[in-house]
Amino acid sequence: xxxxxxxxxxxxxxxxxxxxxxxxxxxxxxxxxxxxxxxxxxxxxxxxxxxxxxxxxxxxxxxxxxxxxxxxxxxxxxxxxxxxxxxxxxxxxxxxxxxxxxxxxxxxxxxxxxxxxxxxxxxxxxxxxxxxxxxxxxxxxxxxxxxxxxxxxxxxxxxxxxxxxxxxxxxxxxxxxxxxxxxxxxxxxxxxxxxxxxxxxxxxxxxxxxxxxxxxxxxxxxxxxxxxxxxxxxxxxxxxxxxxxxxxxxxxxxxxxxxxxxxxxxxxxxxxxxxxxxxxxxxxxxxxxxxxxxxxxxxxxxxxxxxxxxxxxxxxxxxxxxxxxxxxxxxxxxxxxxxxxxxxxxxxxxxxxxxxxxxxxxxxxxxxxxxxxxxxxxxxxxxxxxxxxxxxxxxxxxxxxxxxxxxxxxxxxxxxxxxxxxxxxxxxxxxxxxxxxxxxxxxxxxxxxxxxxxxxxxxxxxxxxxxxxxxxxxxxxxxxxxxxxxxxxxxxxxxxxxxxxxxxxxx
Amino acid sequence: xxxxxxxxxxxxxxxxxxxxxxxxxxxxxxxxxxxxxxxxxxxxxxxxxxxxxxxxxxxxxxxxxxxxxxxxxxxxxxxxxxxxxxxxxxxxxxxxxxxxxxxxxxxxxxxxxxxxxxxxxxxxxxxxxxxxxxxxxxxxxxxxxxxxxxxxxxxxxxxxxxxxxxxxxxxxxxxxxxxxxxxxxxxxxxxxxxxxxxxxxxxxxxxxxxxxxxxxxxxxxxxxxxxxxxxxxxxxxxxxxxxxxxxxxxxxxxxxxxxxxxxxxxxxxxxxxxxxxxxxxxxxxxxxxxxxxxxxxxxxxxxxxxxxxxxxxxxxxxxxxxxxxxxxxxxxxxxxxxxxxxxxxxxxxxxxxxxxxxxxxxxxxxxxxxxxxxxxxxxxxxxxxxxxxxxxxxxxxxxxxxxx
Numbered sequence: 001x002x003x004x005x006x007x008x009x010x011x012x013x014x015x016x017x018x019x020x021x022x023x024x025x026x027x028x029x030x031x032x033x034x035x036x037x038x039x040x041x042x043x044x045x046x047x048x049x050x051x052x053x054x055x056x057x058x059x060x061x062x063x064x065x066x067x068x069x070x071x072x073x074x075x076x077x078x079x080x081x082x083x084x085x086x087x088x089x090x091x092x093x094x095x096x097x098x099x100x101x102x103x104x105x106x107x108x109x110x111x112x113x114x115x116x117x118x119x120x121x122x123x124x125x126x127x128x129x130x131x132x133x134x135x136x137x138x139x140x141x142x143x144x145x146x147x148x149x150x151x152x153x154x155x156x157x158x159x160x161x162x163x164x165x166x167x168x169x170x171x172x173x174x175x176x177x178x179x180x181x182x183x184x185x186x187x188x189x190x191x192x193x194x195x196x197x198x199x200x201x202x203x204x205x206x207x208x209x210x211x212x213x214x215x216x217x218x219x220x221x222x223x224x225x226x227x228x229x230x231x232x233x234x235x236x237x238x239x240x241x242x243x244x245x246x247x248x249x250x251x252x253x254x255x256x257x258x259x260x261x262x263x264x265x266x267x268x269x270x271x272x273x274x275x276x277x278x279x280x281x282x283x284x285x286x287x288x289x290x291x292x293x294x295x296x297x298x299x300x301x302x303x304x305x306x307x308x309x310x311x312x313x314x315x316x317x318x319x320x321x322x323x324x325x326x327x328x329x330x331x332x333x334x335x336x337x338x339x340x341x342x343x344x345x346x347x348x349x350x351x352x353x354x355x356x357x358x359x360x361x362x363x364x365x366x367x368x369x370x371x372x373x374x375x376x377x378x379x380x381x382x383x384x385x386x387x388x389x390x391x392x393x394x395x396x397x398x399x400x401x402x403x404x405x406x407x408x409x410x411x412x413x414x415x416x417x418x419x420x421x422x423x424x425x426x427x428x429x430x431x432x433x434x435x436x437x438x439x440x441x442x443x444x445x446x447x448x449x450x451x452x453x454x455x456x457x458x459x460x461x462x463x464x465x466x467x468x469x470x471x472x473x474x475x476x477x478x479x480x481x482x483x484x485x486x487x488x489x490x491x492x493x494x495x496x497x498x499x500x501x502x503x504x505x506x507x
Numbered sequence: 508x509x510x511x512x513x514x515x516x517x518x519x520x521x522x523x524x525x526x527x528x529x530x531x532x533x534x535x536x537x538x539x540x541x542x543x544x545x546x547x548x549x550x551x552x553x554x555x556x557x558x559x560x561x562x563x564x565x566x567x568x569x570x571x572x573x574x575x576x577x578x579x580x581x582x583x584x585x586x587x588x589x590x591x592x593x594x595x596x597x598x599x600x601x602x603x604x605x606x607x608x609x610x611x612x613x614x615x616x617x618x619x620x621x622x623x624x625x626x627x628x629x630x631x632x633x634x635x636x637x638x639x640x641x642x643x644x645x646x647x648x649x650x651x652x653x654x655x656x657x658x659x660x661x662x663x664x665x666x667x668x669x670x671x672x673x674x675x676x677x678x679x680x681x682x683x684x685x686x687x688x689x690x691x692x693x694x695x696x697x698x699x700x701x702x703x704x705x706x707x708x709x710x711x712x713x714x715x716x717x718x719x720x721x722x723x724x725x726x727x728x729x730x731x732x733x734x735x736x737x738x739x740x741x742x743x744x745x746x747x748x749x750x751x752x753x754x755x756x757x758x759x760x761x762x763x764x765x766x767x768x769x770x771x772x773x774x775x776x777x778x779x780x781x782x783x784x785x786x787x788x789x790x791x792x793x794x795x796x797x798x799x800x801x802x803x804x805x806x807x808x809x810x811x812x813x814x815x816x817x818x819x820x821x822x823x824x825x826x827x828x829x830x831x832x833x834x835x836x837x838x839x840x841x842x843x844x845x846x847x848x849x850x851x852x853x854x855x856x857x858x859x860x861x862x863x864x865x866x867x868x869x870x871x872x873x874x875x876x877x878x879x880x881x882x883x884x885x886x887x888x889x890x891x892x893x894x895x896x897x898x899x900x901x902x903x904x905x906x907x908x909x910x911x
Contacts, residue, residue: 351798356858356859357787375781376780380724
């Protein structure tokens with residue numbers, strides 16, 4: 001057996017005239033963790049789809065050698081039979097079915113067409129033990145958190161006797177604890193002889209667990225490097241093709257008086273009305289200030305923001321929202337918008353955009369009244385507005401009529417930001433504004449945030465990435481189990497300190 | 508969130524797409540309609556396009572077209588209404604009771620009937636918008652309930668005859684107020700009808716011209732002048748051809764005048780009003796619309812109120828046409844209206860569709876019905892063809908979407 005478990009040579013893949021992959025090569029050694037890095041659109045996911053047969057043999061050029069043998073997969077089942085399993089970014093689990101049913105979906109433990117439940121649950125338990133997941137095999141998957149669901153996916157892969165495991169952004173939706181556990185698990189699997197290919201935007205994780213790093217850019221292989229001693233900056237320079245000296249644009253804060261104050265804010269869970277999700281939180285924002293809100297997943301960050309914004313989340317809400325010294329009514333979204341609040345959701349596809357409409361109609365969506373006279377929309381004005389934002393925010397699209405569903409993540413985020421800027425808010429709440437956005441576009445989003453603050457608006461940034469909060473914010477609140485557990489200024493803020501606050505009061 | 512198909516963002520050269528382009532999903536329906544008309548014109552040796560037959564197609568399909576206008580808005584909003592057939596029956600019965608049994612003046616009776624239709628819509632809209640029951644269930648229940656109420660109202664028998672004015676609205680024609688003029692080999696034609704047609708075409712051309720000029724003024728991309736002229740001339744020729752044929756027969760049917768007004772008004776409302784835009788945004792992404800401050804519940808509610816009122820209008824016209832309100836009126840009209848909307852380019856998930864598209868979809872089915880009966884095809888074959896056309900239209904829609 002050769003040392004290389006997988007060799008991909010000269011892979012070229014085109015979509016309707018667009019070359020997504022151009023002569024890409026990838027060599028993965030047996031028993032290593034191989035990271036693939038690159039900006040969005042660099043071709044990482046496409047490459048993995050070629051490998052796993054999602055793009056079947058014949059739709060691409062080039063060779064794939066697995067265990068030294070040429071492969072011609074016609075679909076996922078083909079590649080899985082050879083021991084190649086891909087876990088997609090969006091988890092492919094059926095929430096209503098039990099953990100055990102999910103583990104053996106399409107691969108049922110059955111006798112003459114009837115499920116053998118004893119064997120199913122017994123083998124499921126063994127797999128769960130192997131990935132270190134303490135869960136009941138008969139519990140519905142929906143009862144588990146995202147982190148645990150990710151482990152179920154890995155257990156499912158193990159049930160297929162995987163020899164090459166591909167993970168597309170496995171920790172994107174996980175908090176630090178769950179990420180940690182997942183990375184430890186991958187290392188454990190490596191010791192058992194399972195090779196992993198991991199696609200990740202989180203370069204800290206890459207340098208921690210990978211043995212080898214391959215960088216893709218614009219559909220081409222740029223370099224393959226041993227991970228030992230590799231710095232994040234070195235990887236980034238390969239990804240963007242230039243040295244990114246500063247990840248954050250420079251800014252001179254000009255902070256005015258307090259504009260918004262949230263007082264004694266308490267929110268209960270709509271699913272379990274006796275459970276407190278946000279507990280007596282008080283925070284304030286000043287004009288021209290960028291304030292961070294740090295917290296682990298489940299700390300109540302999004303719940304706090306959405307409950308303030310038109311009570312879009314939660315029941316049994318109490319507390320006061322004070323703007324410019326006066327209590328305001330934010331019980332409806334319209335009321336919140338009227339009082340100058342804006343909320344940019346963490347999930348722009350679900351909560352931010354009308355993906356089947358163009359840029360123009362999305363930009364106007366939250367302030368259509370501004371473009372209307374007695375209920376009739378002036379489409380020419382609307383066009384002008386959209387065109388203005390397209391230019392000023394650098395939304396890269398052919399025209400403002402381009403459907404937003406076809407834009408890249410960074411451009412979609414700019415459209416959502418443009419929508420809210422058009423409402424001319426005094427306070428913007430940005431929930432994970434750079435999630436799933438590549439390094440270059442992140443810089444642009446940061447510049448936009450700085451610009452918003454420079455215009456005298458207050459910005460509250462919610463983020464899971466602590467370096468982002470440290471690089472961007474004048475002040476950071478830490479949230480733990482629904483309570484504000486700390487507040488640190490830019491000067492005093494360190495990751496360690498924030499992490500202490502974020503985990504305070506947790507068992 | 509890495510991209511799934513990963514085309515590099517720089518792959519689209521901006522210069523290229525600044526050009527004007529035609530959307531195949533939207534224009535396909537009109538091409539299909541033209542082809543179907545030509546096909547049946549040939550198959551029937553021109554009988555399809557005879558003055559009386561054109562008049563028949565319009566009058567026979569008017570109520571389905573009116574329902575289709577309401578239905579497309581419901582579908583754009585991401586819902587469905589299965590109750591409209593029963594609503595047509597119930598409102599027809601109400602109108603009959605008000606005029607025939609109570610002897611109310613016809614304008615009062617029609618107004619009260621439209622109001623009762625709006626109330627029916629409001630009742631269903633409440634459960635859908637404010638209570639959160641899926642429209643499929645609420646209107647399925649409505650379909651049964653309103654049919655039952657129809658039977659109760661009518662006591663299991665037909666009520667008629669209707670006042671002449673209501674019959675004229677459904678079946679009648681504009682008068683020859685200015686007499687006829689000779690059109691050479693075509694013979695005499697009604698001057699009022701011709702003038703109305705010309706006014707319509709001139710108004711269309713003028714409004715399109717002003718729209719184009721305004722867009723140019725704002726520096727937007729517009730269709731090239733030859734395409735623009737071709738569009739105006741095309742619409743003008745088709746409209747005038749229909750009007751001339753009708754003027755040669757018995758002038759313009761009143762329902763055509765009504766339909767034209769509804770089509771125009773609702774097209775403007777859907778495309779250019781804040782309310783119309785909100786319907787599209789709700790159907791396109793409910794959560795995003797909610798978080799953008801759209802009054803989702805109120806908009807949904809009023810869409811169903813509107814559907815109810817339009818169903819009542821269709822009910823009056825259908826009853827007036829038969830000169831009797833019957834217990835089986837409007838059977839399966841909901842399916843015709845829904846099919847018209849989907850043939851006309853609506854998307855099952857909502858957020859997409861046009862009023863003119865739905866009307867064209869309804870006319871496609873009307874022409875198939877009429878053309879096939881002219882060539883003597885049995886009704887089961889008509890049904891078969893209509894079913895396949897619906898499937899083909901939606902398949903085409905899905906196919907173009909997938910290619911995009």
